[in-house]
Amino acid sequence: MKTRFAPSPTGFLHLGNIYSALQCAMWVKEHQASFLLRIEDIDFTRCRDIYTKQIIDDLNWMGFCFDETVLQSQRLGLYQDALNTLIHMGVLYPCFCTRKQIQHNTASSHATRLDNYPKTCLHLSSKERENKMKNQPFCWRLNTHKVQSILGDELAWKDGGYQSHVFCVQDIGDVVIGRKDIGLSYHLAVVVDDAKQGVSHVIRGEDLRSSTPVHYVLQKLLGYHHPVYIHHPLLRENHALKLSKRKQSLSLKTLREQGYGVDEVIAYIQKVDLLSSAPSVRSV
Ligand code: GLU
Numbered sequence: 001m002k003t004r005f006a007p008s009p010t011g012f013l014h015l016g017n018i019y020s021a022l023q024c025a026m027w028v029k030e031h032q033a034s035f036l037l038r039i040e041d042i043d044f045t046r047c048r049d050i051y052t053k054q055i056i057d058d059l060n061w062m063g064f065c066f067d068e069t070v071l072q073s074q075r076l077g078l079y080q081d082a083l084n085t086l087i088h089m090g091v092l093y094p095c096f097c098t099r100k101q102i103q104h105n106t107a108s109s110h111a112t113r114l115d116n117y118p119k120t121c122l123h124l125s126s127k128e129r130e131n132k133m134k135n136q137p138f139c140w141r142l143n144t145h146k147v148q149s150i151l152g153d154e155l156a157w158k159d160g161g162y163q164s165h166v167f168c169v170q171d172i173g174d175v176v177i178g179r180k181d182i183g184l185s186y187h188l189a190v191v192v193d194d195a196k197q198g199v200s201h202v203i204r205g206e207d208l209r210s211s212t213p214v215h216y217v218l219q220k221l222l223g224y225h226h227p228v229y230i231h232h233p234l235l236r237e238n239h240a241l242k243l244s245k246r247k248q249s250l251s252l253k254t255l256r257e258q259g260y261g262v263d264e265v266i267a268y269i270q271k272v273d274l275l276s277s278a279p280s281v282r283s284v
Contacts, residue, residue, distance in 0.1 A: 001033035003201045005064075006190070008040040009051035012251035013058050016205070019235040019269050024203045025064055027230070036197060037066040041073045042189050043182055058252045062262055070197070072189050079184045082192045082222055083140065083177065091146050091221055092177055094129060094138040095121040115173030117141060122174070140178035144169050147217060157216040160201070160230040167213040175214055187214050195224035203230045235272060 005021045007013060028035040037059065041047040056069070072079075086092050097105075097120055105118045122143065124132070132138070148169045156164040179185050194202060194215075209231045219226050255265055 001031045001200045002036060002198055003027060003033060003203050004036040004038045004194070004197070004199050005059075005066075006038040006040050006204070007055050008043070008046075009048060009055055010043070010046040011051060012253045013055050014251050015265070015269055015272070016235045018058075018062065018252060018265065020203075020205055020232065021059065021062070021064060022266075022269070023230075023232045027201065027203055033201070034067045035065065036199065037064075037069040038193060038197070039069070039071045039073075040186070040189065041071055042076065042079070042184055042186070044073075045181055047073075054253055058256070061256065062252075062265070070193075072193065075189075075193070076184070078196065079189045079192050082188055083184065086177065086218075086221060087140065089221065091143050091150070092140040093122055093143050093174075094133055095141045095174075095176075096132050096136045096138045097121060115141075115175040117174045119174055137180050139176045139180040141174040142172070142177050142214075142217070144172060144174055147221065151217065151220055155213070155216060155220070157212050157226065158228055160228055165212075167216075169213075169217060172213050172217065177218070187211060187218060191215050191218040191222065191224065194227055195219065195222070199227050201230060202227045203232065205234050206231045207234060235269060 003024050005024045007017055007021075024035065027033065037056075039052050039055065041052060052071070059066075083092075095117070097117075101120075102117055105120060121129075121138075121141070122145070151169060153168050153170060154166055155169060156166045158164055175187065177185050177188050190211075193199070212229050212231075216226060218224075252265065255268075260268075
């Protein structure tokens with residue numbers, strides 16, 4: 001049994017991240033499982049080495065023990081191989097639309113999908129597509145219509161309570177699998193790594209639940225095993241706001257600089273943890 005904690009170094013760790021790491025660590029302890037630290041740093045437009053260093057330092061300071069640490073930026077070739085496989089399978093198509101064009105075209109349609117792209121580029125002729133690929137930047141999108149014809153429309157992922165969560169392939173929308181700027185995507189890298197690193201259980205925040213059907217579909221297409229998914233509630237500040245690096249939530253670095261110790265950090269998390277049972281420091 002193996003799980004992973006997978007922070008993106010786009011900022012310093014905040015208490016919500018620590019809460020998530022604690023959920024993983026408690027599960028590892030309970031199941032005597034392996035614990036992987038995976039730094040998800042493929043997005044070179046937002047990730048910084050200074051954050052990676054601080055994240056690793058903060059986790060050590062908290063007392064987390066990982067069996068291994070890997071950086072996604074050192075595994076780009078693997079993700080590129082998976083992307084090529086999907087392209088050759090014909091389940092991706094190039095999309096040349098700009099963000100502005102998409103916003104304009106989606107104003108009235110499919111508001112419930114994870115991705116609202118109105119499939120404009122799916123309907124290009126092969127000649128138009130070929131010409132555009134020579135002259136314009138593009139991303140690769142999942143052709144859910146094609147995926148549905150291969151896998152069927154109804155699929156189901158499993159959670160930690162062995163419950164199945166049924167979803168329709170069409171409902172995930174034509175999500176971006178290879179971004180225009182970095183060539184890859186979070187979805188692709190996570191799926192390749194969870195498979196190649198033998199992750200049996202994915203423990204992560206509720207905010208990523210909507211990505212799970214996408215990951216399940218990619219696993220099916222690439223012939224990978226399906227991990228069990230456990231989505232924990234999010235730690236909320238001020239009773240409502242989701243903690244996030246972008247909103248400058250209280251970082252662990254700041255708390256450390258202010259002289260707080262590990263026990264006090266845990267006590268603080270227990271205080272704001274209104275949604276689930278609080279973790280104990282002894283679990284780490
Ligand atoms: N890197 C993602 C994040 O920091 C987590 C990915 C995952 O757990 O699947 O939000």
